[in-house]
Amino acid sequence: MTRVAAKNASALAAGLLFGLGLAISQMVNPRKVLDFLDVAGNWDPSLALVMAGAVGVTMLAFRFVLKRKQPLFDGEFHLSRLTRVDRPLLVGSAIFGLGWGLGGYCPGPGIAALSTGSVEALVFVAGMALGSFLYRRLGAPRS
Amino acid sequence: MANFTPVSALIGGALIGASASLLLWLTGRIAGVSGIMHGALRERGAWRWLFVAGLAAGAGAWLWLAPPAFVPRSGFPLPLVLLAGVLVGFGTAQGGGCTSGHGVCGISRLSVRSIAATLTFMIAGMVSAFVVRHLFGVAS
Numbered sequence: 001m002t003r004v005a006a007k008n009a010s011a012l013a014a015g016l017l018f019g020l021g022l023a024i025s026q027m028v029n030p031r032k033v034l035d036f037l038d039v040a041g042n043w044d045p046s047l048a049l050v051m052a053g054a055v056g057v058t059m060l061a062f063r064f065v066l067k068r069k070q071p072l073f074d075g076e077f078h079l080s081r082l083t084r085v086d087r088p089l090l091v092g093s094a095i096f097g098l099g100w101g102l103g104g105y106c107p108g109p110g111i112a113a114l115s116t117g118s119v120e121a122l123v124f125v126a127g128m129a130l131g132s133f134l135y136r137r138l139g140a141p142r143s
Numbered sequence: 144m145a146n147f148t149p150v151s152a153l154i155g156g157a158l159i160g161a162s163a164s165l166l167l168w169l170t171g172r173i174a175g176v177s178g179i180m181h182g183a184l185r186e187r188g189a190w191r192w193l194f195v196a197g198l199a200a201g202a203g204a205w206l207w208l209a210p211p212a213f214v215p216r217s218g219f220p221l222p223l224v225l226l227a228g229v230l231v232g233f234g235t236a237q238g239g240g241c242t243s244g245h246g247v248c249g250i251s252r253l254s255v256r257s258i259a260a261t262l263t264f265m266i267a268g269m270v271s272a273f274v275v276r277h278l279f280g281v282a283s
Contacts, residue, residue: 010169011190015197017162018174018243022198023205025155026148029213035146037265037272042145046152051246053156054163058251061164071171078171079252080239085259092238093245093260096177097267099230102223102275104216106242107235108176110228111195115203118215120224127228132181134229135236 007073022112025050030104030113030120037101088141099131163248166194175244177235220281238264 001009026032027050035044070076100106105113105124113121163174170190172179176198183191235241238260240249245264249257275281 007170008190008193010166011172012193012197014162014166014169014174015194016201016204017165017197018159018176018194019198019201019203020205021155021158021162021201023155023202023211024158025152026211026213027155028202028206029211030216030219031213032146034272034276037268038276039269040273040277044146044148046146046148049149049152050156050159051242053153054160054247055156055251057157057160058163058247061160062167062248062251065164065168068168071167072169074171076171077167079173080254080256082239082256083254085256088237089239089256089260090263092234092236093240093263094234094238094267095230096234096238096241097264098271099227099234100242100264101268101271101273102230103219103227104272105224105227105231106176107180107231108198108241108243110231111176111180111198112202115199116206116215120216120219120221123221123224124228124231127225128180128232128235129184131229131232131234132184132236133232135233136185139233139237 003073010073018108019112019115021050021054022109025053027109028113028116030109033106033109034101034104037104159243159247160251163243167248173244173248175240175248177231177241178239178244181236218282223275223281234264 022028036047103124110121110124166172166174179191179194245257245260
């Protein structure tokens with residue numbers, strides 16, 4: 001197997017595992033997400049435990065992984081080198097949060113929910129692609 | 144908190160963490176779904192599309208094997224769903240990440256940027272959900 005094929009297979013496997021996790025934790029159900037964000041309603045803390053479960057694993061595993069010189073099928077680790085908390089980070093995250101609380105979908109669950117055949121998920125993912133395009137046209141710093 | 148499901152939340156979360164660890168170990172990439180999606184739309188290479196396809200297939204497989212207790216939401220206004228998608232697409236592109244990239248991977252690397260981003264989108268999400276549900280009364 002070539003390196004590119006190994007990388008592609010790894011991405012597919014990681015995607016499958018990620019989708020499985022989103023389905024088991026019911027994060028593909030936008031109502032469950034909104035029940036977490038809606039602290040004034042019938043609050044459901046499940047989403048916090050999904051994050052805690054994920055961070056618990058990555059915090060430990062990343063330490064071992066990042067001690068290696070390089071990943072198994074690539075020449076380097078592709079990590080962000082940005083360190084400054086700047087305006088685009090905060091403004092963008094606030095815009096994302098507003099959309100998240102409006103629909104109950106963030107990118108992972110939105111894409112995963114496509115598998116349910118939900119029209120909503122299709123509309124949401126189309127909206128995300130449009131938002132991505134709009135950012136490139138209007139919001140991205142000129143280079 | 145009658146709808147709290149701590150066990151499936153922790154198991155599902157641990158699987159998401161295992162996925163992110165696997166992707167970093169094997170390919171050196173951060174499992175940030177928004178970053179992978181934005182990249183898929185404008186960069187060459189199949190791995191991003193394969194990750195996205197796996198994401199949908201993995202969720203679909205589980206929902207098929209173990210039909211969920213919840214009924215898929217219907218009747219929520221589709222124009223609002225579209226607006227939500229545009230905001231999420233734009234915001235994650237500008238802010239450089241979402242719940243997985245900043246919230247899971249960034250926090251576990253103790254990145255100050257990711258911690259600031261996560262606090263920001265959590266608070267904005269709570270404000271937005273409150274306004275939509277309680278002030279505008281959109282049932283969901």
